[in-house]
Amino acid sequence: MAAPGQVVGRGTLETCGLDQILEALKLLLSPGGSGSSSLQITKHDVLLTTLKSNLSALEDKILRDPQWRKLKLLRDEIANQAGWPQSSVDVTWSFTSQTLLLLLCLKETMICLAANFNPGKPNPRTPEVAPALSPDTLSIAQQKTVQSTLQFVVTFGVCPYLMAGVGVPLKCRTEFGAVVQDVVSLDAAPHAARRLYTTCSVLLDVARHASLGSLIFCRHFGDIAAGLCQLGFCPTKRKPPTLSEEVLTEEEQTLCRGALRDILDQAYQPLAVRELLVLQGGPPQSCTGVNTQLSCRTPAWLRRLCGQLLSERLMRSNGVQAVVRGILEGAGAGAAGGSDAEAKAADWKKCDLIAKILASCPQQSLSPESYYRDICPQILDLFHFQDKLTARQFQRIATTTFITMSREHPQLAANYLLQPLLAPLHRCLDTAEIPESDMVPGIILVKEEELSRCIEDVYKVYVVGNEPLAVLVDSLLPVLRMLFALYCFTKQTVSHVRSFCQEILLWILEKLERKLAIASLKGFAGLDKAVPSLHPLCQFRAANKGGIMITIREAISDEDEALYQKLSSEQSQLEHLGDLLTCCQDCGLAGDFFIFCLKELTHLTVENEAELKPQPFSSKSLLELEHQALLVESQEHKLLVLQLLAVLCEKMSEQIFTNITQIFLENLEHEDSFVYLSAIQGVALLSDVYPEKILVDLLAQYDSSKGKHTPATRMKVGEVLMRVVRALGDMVSKYRDPLIHTFLRGVRDPDGAHRASSLANLGELCQRLDFLLGPVVHEVTACLIAVAKTDNEVQVRRAAVHVIVLLLRGLSQKATQVLRDVLKDLYHLLKHVVQREPDDVAKLHAQLALEELDEIMRNFLFPQQKLEKKIVVLP
Numbered sequence: 096m097a098a099p100g101q102v103v104g105r106g107t108l109e110t111c112g113l114d115q116i117l118e119a120l121k122l123l124l125s126p127g128g129s130g131s132s133s134l135q136i137t138k139h140d141v142l143l144t145t146l147k148s149n150l151s152a153l154e155d156k157i158l159r160d161p162q163w164r165k166l167k168l169l170r171d172e173i174a175n176q177a178g179w180p181q182s183s184v185d186v187t188w189s190f191t192s193q194t195l196l197l198l199l200c201l202k203e204t205m206i207c208l209a210a211n212f213n214p215g216k217p218n219p220r221t222p223e224v225a226p227a228l229s230p231d232t233l234s235i236a237q238q239k240t241v242q243s244t245l246q247f248v249v250t251f252g253v254c255p256y257l258m259a260g261v262g263v264p265l266k267c268r269t270e271f272g273a274v275v276q277d278v279v280s281l282d283a284a285p286h287a288a289r290r291l292y293t294t295c296s297v298l299l300d301v302a303r304h305a306s307l308g309s310l311i312f313c314r315h316f317g318d319i320a321a322g323l324c325q326l327g328f329c330p331t332k333r334k335p336p337t338l339s340e341e342v343l344t345e346e347e348q349t350l351c352r353g354a355l356r357d358i359l360d361q362a363y364q365p366l367a368v369r370e371l372l373v374l375q376g377g378p379p380q381s382c383t384g385v386n387t388q389l390s391c392r393t394p395a396w397l398r399r400l401c402g403q404l405l406s407e408r409l410m411r412s413n414g415v416q417a418v419v420r421g422i423l424e425g426a427g428a429g430a431a432g433g434s435d436a437e438a439k440a441a442d443w444k445k446c447d448l449i450a451k452i453l454a455s456c457p458q459q460s461l462s463p464e465s466y467y468r469d470i471c472p473q474i475l476d477l478f479h480f481q482d483k484l485t486a487r488q489f490q491r492i493a494t495t496t497f498i499t500m501s502r503e504h505p506q507l508a509a510n511y512l513l514q515p516l517l518a519p520l521h522r523c524l525d526t527a528e529i530p531e532s533d534m535v536p537g538i539i540l541v542k543e544e545e546l547s548r549c550i551e552d553v554y555k556v557y558v559v560g561n562e563p564l565a566v567l568v569d570s571l572l573p574v575l576r577m578l579f580a581l582y583c584f585t586k587q588t589v590s591h592v593r594s595f596c597q598e599i600l601l602w603i604l605e606k607l608e609r610k611l612a613i614a615s616l617k618g619f620a621g622l623d624k625a626v627p628s629l630h631p632l633c634q635f636r637a638a639n640k641g642g643i644m645i646t647i648r649e650a651i652s653d654e655d656e657a658l659y660q661k662l663s664s665e666q667s668q669l670e671h672l673g674d675l676l677t678c679c680q681d682c683g684l685a686g687d688f689f690i691f692c693l694k695e696l697t698h699l700t701v702e703n704e705a706e707l708k709p710q711p712f713s714s715k716s717l718l719e720l721e722h723q724a725l726l727v728e729s730q731e732h733k734l735l736v737l738q739l740l741a742v743l744c745e746k747m748s749e750q751i752f753t754n755i756t757q758i759f760l761e762n763l764e765h766e767d768s769f770v771y772l773s774a775i776q777g778v779a780l781l782s783d784v785y786p787e788k789i790l791v792d793l794l795a796q797y798d799s800s801k802g803k804h805t806p807a808t809r810m811k812v813g814e815v816l817m818r819v820v821r822a823l824g825d826m827v828s829k830y831r832d833p834l835i836h837t838f839l840r841g842v843r844d845p846d847g848a849h850r851a852s853s854l855a856n857l858g859e860l861c862q863r864l865d866f867l868l869g870p871v872v873h874e875v876t877a878c879l880i881a882v883a884k885t886d887n888e889v890q891v892r893r894a895a896v897h898v899i900v901l902l903l904r905g906l907s908q909k910a911t912q913v914l915r916d917v918l919k920d921l922y923h924l925l926k927h928v929v930q931r932e933p934d935d936v937a938k939l940h941a942q943l944a945l946e947e948l949d950e951i952m953r954n955f956l957f958p959q960q961k962l963e964k965k966i967v968v969l970p
Contacts, residue, residue: 113208113230115166116201117237120244123153123194139278146190153193166200173199179293185283187275188290191252194244195297201241202301205231233306241310245298249315252294253322255279256287258329260393262321262374288326288343292351295322299354312362317370320355324374327351328400359404368408368421375401406457410466415453415473419492422449443495450495454503464507467500471511474500478552494560505566513570516556519549520574523645525630534632534647541645543638547592550581554595563606571603572615576628579619581643583671584635591641601678609687616688619672620739621665622695622732669739673746685747692740699733756781756789763811775811779818786823790830793819794837806846813852820859827860828867834860835871842878847888854882854894861898862905868913876917880924889934896928896940903947910948911955922948 157167174181174196181192208230215227233241254265255276265272281287298319302308311319327348343351359367376393409418422445453470460466477493480486501508514521519541521527533540541549557567578596585593604612618626629635634648651657676685756778763774782789796804797812804812820827820834827834838860841853861868861875868875882895899921906913914921925948928941 112165113201113204113233113237115163116197116204117240119153119156119163119166120194120197120201120240122156123149123190123197124240124243124247139274142274142278143186146186150186150189150193169200169203170196173203179289180285183283183285185280187251187255187279188283188285191248191290191294194248195252195294198244198248198301198307199297202304202307205304205307231304231306238310241307242314245311245315248294248298249318250275251279253291253315253318255281256291257318257321258325258394260376261325261329261397262318291322292326292343292347295319295326295351295354299358312358312366316358316362316366317373320358320367320370321374323351323355323358324397324400327355328396329394330396359408364408364411364413364417365420365424368405368418369424371401371405371408372421375405403457403459406459409453409457410460410469413473415470415477416489418452419449419477419489422452423488446492446495447499449492450499453496454499463504467504467507467511471500471508472515474512475515475552478555479548490555490559494555497556498560498562498564501564501566502562505564509566509570513566516549516552517570517574519545519645520577523630523633524574524577524627526573526627527630529630529632529647536647536649538647539644540633540647543640543642543644546644547642550592550595550599554599558598558602561602568603568606571599572611573627575600575603575615576618576626579672579675580629580668581635582675583668584643586671586674587667588637589641590637590643592643597675597678600675604679604684605682609684612684613688613691616672616676616684617691619675620669621735622739665735666738669742670746672739673742676743677746680747685743689740689743689747692736692743696733696736696740699736756792763808763815775815775818778815779822782815782819783822786819786826786830790819790833794833798837798840806848809846809849810852813849813856817856817859820856820863824863827863831860831864831867831871835875839874839878842882847886847891850882850886850888850891851894854891854898858894858898858901862901865906865909866913868906872914872917876920880920883924883928883937889937892928892932893934893937893940896925896937896944899925900940900944900947903944903951908951908954910951918948 157163157170177196177199179192181189181196183189183192212229212231214229250265250272254262254268254272257264265276285293298311298315302311326343327350359371374393375398405418408414408421411417453474456463456466474493474496477489477496480489497508497512500512523529523540529540553571557571578600582593582596582600585596604615607615614623615626617623618628629645632647633645635643636646638644651660676688679685763778778789778793782793793812793816797809797816799809816834823830835857838853838857842850842857844850844853857875879895879898883892886892886895902914903910910918922945925941925945929938929945932938932941
């Protein structure tokens with residue numbers, strides 16, 4: 096978009112210097128050298144007077160000073176070629192017009208100076224000497240002068256003519272801006288639309304010079320873009336009356352539209368995105384000026400235009416990065432890696448917003464597939480920024496976008512995100528076809544950087560993202576065994592990839608359904624040959640930077656060596672599988688896999704003997720050869736299961752067996768007697784080995800209410816506890832208190848069967864406590880007396896009397912010492928049962944107890960005489 100008028104010839108420009116133009120700008124801006132700050136505190140009449148005074152002083156200086164004659168000729172020539180009115184009854188426009196002329200003089204002079212500059216060849220003897228500066232280079236002071244000039248040009252020539260809602264209103268910026276808005280006369284000629292068009296055109300013309308363009312766009316890009324949007328895209332019929340008096344020609348509007356797209360394409364893209372977001376605006380805002388309150392709602396046409404332009408920014412090369420940086424930098428943190436980047440990195444809402452923007456297909460795109468095809472490579476690139484602060488932000492946004500796309504368009508995400516992400520692993524699977532040109536031993540199929548980047552990206556998407564979407568899980572399953580092989584290789588060397596591989600494997604095993612997780616572990620162990628794995632011609636090799644690369648392996652001619660490597664590799668993988676499963680014990684996966692291996696071994700053991708027995712090899716038929724091969728494969732499978740079980744038993748801690756206990760406890764409710772009896776036996780055996788871990792759960796389940804477990808299940812747990820007490824023997828004293836308290840509470844249970852079970856367990860416990868029964872003997876005796884005399888159910892009364900029988904039988908001669916304080920009470924109870932109990936069985940138990948007590952007392956009162964010979968050695 097060219098400025099109105101043509102560029103002047105070079106002959107005149109060669110005789111003009113920069114200093115005169117910059118001095119003229121200073122004179123125009125700040126009379127007396129006080130700077131522009133004095134203008135910012137003036138009011139309406141003072142501002143107008145100052146502008147008139149500055150214009151008069153500049154004109155007088157140009158006409159009277161002979162040293163400024165060249166500048167006058169240059170300005171007059173540019174003014175004659177300019178196509179816009181330069182004088183007006185509105186002093187603000189006259190001021191703006193003169194400033195624009197001086198900026199054009201500055202640009203043409205700098206171009207001419209640069210064209211005539213010949214620095215000469217550098218002296219090789221003094222290479223340390225800095226090269227000569229170009230004569231069009233502005234000093235810092237000169238740049239400040241130009242910046243102040245541009246600020247006045249935009250304030251007087253652009254902002255007052257923007258419609259309400261287009262850009263930030265001038266009255267909302269500063270108090271000086273409110274004054275400028277009031278002194279600008281929109282009714283005076285030239286009309287507002289022409290003024291805006293002229294200012295934008297001249298600024299774009301001046302911006303053709305690189306250094307001047309950077310000064311213009313670094314601070315005023317948004318205002319110029321707002322002016323071009325209004326000039327090129329605003330519907331004419333909707334313009335306010337002050338703007339509708341003069342309508343731009345179609346050619347001029349087309350130039351404005353083209354200029355807008357040009358500056359958007361050439362600008363720093365995050366800056367363009369940020370300014371478009373500002374122009375697009377948000378909800379209605381109230382802008383309070385000095386004495387005015389304005390409604391600043393963005394027009395619908397501008398919102399649609401900015402949305403379209405933002406979508407175009409997004410679909411450009413590196414458009415994703417530009418949009419991300421633009422939004423983050425627009426949040427008030429400066430550069431994306433600024434001082435508060437840590438706070439922004441933690442802002443998940445902002446990440447979600449950006450992810451939704453990136454995942455939504457814009458209307459300009461031909462189809463969602465074409466959009467994803469163009470945008471997904473840029474999404475993957477967001478993972479690979481090296482700067483720490485920027486990398487954290489970009490990786491979080493990339494992960495969130497990855498998850499959002501996978502959720503909203505799973506098939507497109509699988510094609511354009513997951514396939515490129517996992518391509519290095521798929522390339523080396525045993526299901527892949529390796530080109531013949533790559534079959535040379537030692538050739539690198541996957542480089543160290545590529546494989547490291549792949550594993551790290553998978554970690555960021557799956558583990559950090561932590562969204563077990565079906566498309567993510569399904570895409571990772573085919574390469575799981577290869578990831579496990581890589582994990583095993585890293586265990587043999589030092590590599591930063593090891594932790595990533597381990598975390599990925601643990602994450603997927605936890606998120607998978609238990610059946611699929613067991614199937615994956617089967618593949619890791621080599622029990623399922625159908626699971627894809629590393630190509631047999633490929634191998635992992637340690638790289639120079641601590642990573643891993645994949646190469647074509649060297650052929651091994653020695654069969655023994657090949658067999659040895661195969662067996663050692665399988666054994667090491669089993670060892671590493673055991674290490675991996677040690678991290679899966681809390682979730683129960685290790686225990687479930689151990690149960691699976693036991694079932695697999697049982698299945699192999701009970702196979703038909705005829706099928707496992709080798710057949711004579713005389714006929715050598717094809718069928719028999721196939722049969723022999725199957726037998727060998729079956730034997731290898733069985734050996735592998737045995738090795739796996741051995742590794743699990745060695746590697747797994749006690750936790751795995753307590754987890755298996757839970758499986759046994761669940762099977763206690765099974766209707767099949769074979770199943771629940773086996774479960775009872777299994778829990779009892781494990782409780783004997785790990786009583787501290789298992790006994791607590793058993794007592795809690797036994798002591799629970801009816802609502803949690805059925806009476807039948809509680810009875811089965813009682814049977815388990817009885818076996819545990821018997822198995823512990825003398826060691827049961829360590830768990831005396833929790834056992835006795837549980838059984839005594841069970842005696843008060845509303846269910847009669849449970850009361851009888853508790854009494855039976857109490858009897859088994861008491862007869863093994865010996866002298867340790869002393870502290871609780873009164874509590875136990877009182878309970879037995881109350882139950883035997885008052886309980887309504889006969890089986891409970893029988894159980895109470897039977898406890899006394901077991902107690903006396905277990906203590907034997909120690910009863911007179913342990914039961915010394917309660918022996919009389921027990922005797923009276925037994926006599927009461929014999930005399931008044933209606934149940935014959937209870938009477939029989941009481942009679943047996945009395946006989947035991949009679950035998951104990953006889954032996955105590957009349958001990959058996961023993962003839963002993965004593966030999967005493969006298970001193």
